[in-house]
Amino acid sequence: MSFDLDRAWQVHPQVSMRPEPFGALLYHFGTRRLSFLKNQRVLAVVRSLSDHPSARAACHAVGVTEAELPAYERALAVLADSTMISERTLHDSRS
Amino acid sequence: MTLAPDIAPPAEPTVTAPGKLTDLFQLGLDAPICLTWELTYACNLSCVHCLSSSGRRDPRELSTDECKAVIDTLQRMQVFYVNIGGGEPTVRPDFWELVDYATEHQVGVKFSTNGVKITPAVAARLAASDYVDVQISLDGATAAVNDAVRGAGSYATAMRAMANLAAAGFRGFKLSVVMTRQNIPQLDEFKAIADRYGAQLRLTRLRPSGRGADVWDELHPLPAQQKQLYDWLVSRDEQVLTGDSFFHLSAFGSALPGLNLCGAGRVVCLIDPVGDVYACPFAIHENFLAGNVRDAGGFDTVWKTSELFQDLRKPDTGGACKSCGFYDSCRGGCMAAKFFTGLPMDGPDPECVQGYGEQALAAAGATTAVAVPRPSVDHSHRTSPASPRGPVPVMITPRRPPSHDCDESPLAGFGA
Numbered sequence: 001m002s003f004d005l006d007r008a009w010q011v012h013p014q015v016s017m018r019p020e021p022f023g024a025l026l027y028h029f030g031t032r033r034l035s036f037l038k039n040q041r042v043l044a045v046v047r048s049l050s051d052h053p054s055a056r057a058a059c060h061a062v063g064v065t066e067a068e069l070p071a072y073e074r075a076l077a078v079l080a081d082s083t084m085i086s087e088r089t090l091h092d093s094r095s
Numbered sequence: 096m097t098l099a100p101d102i103a104p105p106a107e108p109t110v111t112a113p114g115k116l117t118d119l120f121q122l123g124l125d126a127p128i129c130l131t132w133e134l135t136y137a138c139n140l141s142c143v144h145c146l147s148s149s150g151r152r153d154p155r156e157l158s159t160d161e162c163k164a165v166i167d168t169l170q171r172m173q174v175f176y177v178n179i180g181g182g183e184p185t186v187r188p189d190f191w192e193l194v195d196y197a198t199e200h201q202v203g204v205k206f207s208t209n210g211v212k213i214t215p216a217v218a219a220r221l222a223a224s225d226y227v228d229v230q231i232s233l234d235g236a237t238a239a240v241n242d243a244v245r246g247a248g249s250y251a252t253a254m255r256a257m258a259n260l261a262a263a264g265f266r267g268f269k270l271s272v273v274m275t276r277q278n279i280p281q282l283d284e285f286k287a288i289a290d291r292y293g294a295q296l297r298l299t300r301l302r303p304s305g306r307g308a309d310v311w312d313e314l315h316p317l318p319a320q321q322k323q324l325y326d327w328l329v330s331r332d333e334q335v336l337t338g339d340s341f342f343h344l345s346a347f348g349s350a351l352p353g354l355n356l357c358g359a360g361r362v363v364c365l366i367d368p369v370g371d372v373y374a375c376p377f378a379i380h381e382n383f384l385a386g387n388v389r390d391a392g393g394f395d396t397v398w399k400t401s402e403l404f405q406d407l408r409k410p411d412t413g414g415a416c417k418s419c420g421f422y423d424s425c426r427g428g429c430m431a432a433k434f435f436t437g438l439p440m441d442g443p444d445p446e447c448v449q450g451y452g453e454q455a456l457a458a459a460g461a462t463t464a465v466a467v468p469r470p471s472v473d474h475s476h477r478t479s480p481a482s483p484r485g486p487v488p489v490m491i492t493p494r495r496p497p498s499h500d501c502d503e504s505p506l507a508g509f510g511a
Contacts, residue, residue, distance in 0.1 A: 014225065016201065018126070018173045022119045025128060027175035029203055029226055034128060034175070 003077035005059075005069075010050040010088040019043070026084050035084050042075055049085060117354060123361045123408035126172035127398065131376040132366045134162070134190065135182040136474035139211050142234075142245045144273065144314060147367070147379055148305040149182040150476035156368040159189040161389070165366065166193070168394045169202045176203030178230075180376070182368065182474075185212035191220075198226040207232055207271060209249060210256025218256075218263035230269040230297065231256050236284035240277050244314070257292040269336065270294040273301050274324060275314040282327050286335070297336040298328070300343075303435040303445070304377040305470050311436070321448055322347060343428035343444045346421035357430055360385065360407035364398065367472070372397045374407055377431035381471045414441025421449060428452075437467040 011017065014030040023037035024046075037043045044062040045055075052058040059072050079085045137152035138145075157165070169177065177197065184190055185208050197204050205228040213221075213229070221227055231253050235241025238250035260268050270289045272278065278285070289296040303311035316324065325344040328335060328351055339353035354362070359375035366372055370388040373379055385404050386397035398404065416427045427433075428444020436445040437459050443451035 016173070016175055018175070020124060025124075025175075027128075027203075029176075032176075032203075032205070032228055 003055075003073055003080055005056040005073055005076075006054045008049075008053055008088045009055050009058075009076070009080070009085050011046060012083055012086045015084050017043075017047075026079075028082070028084055031083060033082060035079065035082060042072065045072060045076075046079070046085065050088065117356050118410075120354060120356055120358070120362050121408070121410055123404070125399070126174055127364055128174070128358075128362045129176050129178060130169075130174060130364050130366060131178045131180060132165075133180050133182060133368050133376070134184040134193070135187050135368050137186050138181055138183040138209075139186065140183065140209055140246045140249055141476050141478070142249075142306070143310045144234075144244060144275075144301060144305075144307040145475075146302060146305040146307055146377055147180075147182065148470055148473040148475050151474045152182075153369055153474060157370050157388070159192065161370065162189070162193050163196050165370075165388050165394060166197050166200055166202055168388075169197075170200040172395060172398070174202060176205060179204055179206035181207075183209055183211060194227060198224065204228070205230060205269075208256070209245070210253045213256035213259050215259045215262065218259040218265060221260065221268075222263040222265035228268065229260065229265070230271045231260075231294070232271050232273075233285075233288075234273050234275065235278050236281035236288060240281065243277070244275065257288075257294060260294075261292040266293045268292075268294050269297045271297045271299065274298055274316060275301055276316050276320060277314070279316055279320045279324055282324070286331075295336060296334075297338065298324075298340065299338055300340040300429070300432075302377040302429065302431055304431050305379065305473075306475060308435050308467070308470065315446065318448070318450070318453075321446060325351075325448075343425045343432075343446060344448060345424040346448045350424060355424070356426060357428075359383075359430055360401075360404040364404075366394065372401070374403060375431060377429070378434065379470055379472050380434070380468060382434070382468070383431075384471075412441060414439070416441070416443055416451075419443075419449065419451070434468060435470075 012028060014028055016027045016029065018025045023039045024043045026035045026037065037046060041062060045058050045064065048058045048061060049055060052061060055076055059069060064072050076085065133147055135152055135156055136147065136149045138149040141150055184206055194204050194206070203226045207230040210231050221229055233241055233250070233253045234244045235250065241250040242248070257270065270285065272285055286296055301307060301315050321344060324341070325347045328337065328341065329349070333352055337351060337353065339355065339358065341351055342353065342355040345351055345355055359378065364372055364374055365376040366388060367379060372385045372388060372394065374383040374385060383403065385401035388394045388397070390397065411426060413422050413427065416422045425444065427441070428447060430440060432445050433440055433442065436456060438445055438452070438455050443455055445452040445456055
């Protein structure tokens with residue numbers, strides 16, 4: 001499982017996110033699988049993926065330090081692996 | 096029949112979490128993740144183990160408009176999807192209208208059916224939707240094993256429905272099997288059937304609920320079969336879904352994929368055809384009745400404020416199981432299985448893999464004072480159900496005229 005922090009990502013269009021006190025629940029209508037975001041910070045990263053040119057930039061914007069980055073990279077890799085997030089081509093960017 | 100959602104691998108095992116997710120879920124969520132909604136008690140079949148004792152329609156069933164109001168509430172609460180069942184939900188004349196209404200309002204639908212209405216045209220329509228999933232019920236990999244439980248002809252009906260779905264290009268619909276003593280030897284054959292039709296196999300646990308209480312002793316898996324099932328599930332890993340059905344088997348070793356938590360009133364619940372809200376689909380009994388969607392405040396208020404649900408969201412104490420080294424794996428098992436076999440809620444599951452359930456049942460059986468609770472609601476056909484033990488001798492008896500339409504056919508009045 002590898003993940004490219006320098007590419008542009010987004011929450012998959014078929015994924016519904018529901019904020020919860022502990023983070024968020026995600027449900028993918030295509031794979032019909034449920035997943036979770038276990039804290040508010042990773043939720044902030046995932047929510048803002050589509051506002052940034054790369055996943056790395058999204059992490060930096062919510063204050064993830066270089067030391068913390070590998071943990072977030074692994075978390076995003078798991079989400080990418082289950083297609084909860086998907087790559088986006090830059091011209092799709094909202095920004 | 097579905098209880099819990101199927102869970103993708105946990106998203107961030109390495110990012111600091113405020114606690115174990117199971118501990119957070121144990122305290123309940125502001126809205127269910129998914130819920131089971133039995134749309135009607137009417138059914139063309141009379142399965143011997145029916146959880147909801149279905150057969151005849153209930154005249155008080157929710158109207159189309161009342162159902163749509165429930166869907167509006169689920170949309171507001173951001174419930175991801177509903178597991179629609181019954182009875183046989185597709186015999187409701189407004190079934191497709193309600194499915195469309197739900198998906199148009201961001202509430203996904205997975206519905207369970209015996210396949211009776213899954214024609215080629217319906218299959219094509221289902222294959223075209225991203226937000227509808229179908230679950231075909233089949234309880235034997237051969238007609239002999241299946242029809243003994245679900246009734247004559249039901250195997251052929253299910254196979255035809257799966258062939259229609261496959262021909263329409265519907266990939267990954269579910270083949271749903273309730274595991275019994277008779278079909279556990281057919282695990283590989285079920286997988287082969289699912290593969291043949293491009294379906295995903297989903298195995299669930301037999302519960303002593305509804306009419307299931309009457310056949311539990313003959314149908315529930317033997318202890319050695321439970322181990323066989325556990326080993327088979329472990330070897331298939333994520334390929335086979337279980338809806339968190341078998342968390343009581345986790346005490347055999349490593350946990351099976353899923354939450355491994357009783358979700359009743361915490362992350363799931365049941366709405367029955369007349370709008371009654373129960374803690375789970377396996378507990379249609381007044382002791383687990385939280386309210387009705389027709390009450391002031393509707394489903395939202397029942398979910399958030401019912402005394403019963405508040406109570407179920409308190410942390411488990413473990414009771415008699417607390418000192419058992421496997422309690423963290425199985426968490427005492429299934430509430431409904433305990434209740435309908437007459438065992439205390441804070442004791443072992445009747446199918447406890449450490450054997451404590453059997454001991455408890457034997458002890459309870461020794462004292463005839465212990466009464467096993469009966470289901471409070473019964474809509475069974477007023478005819479004999481299919482015999483689980485092979486052919487029934489044909490007897491010519493004078494036919495009583497039905498007292499009203501509903502006695503004659505579950506489909507009476509539906510124009511079906």
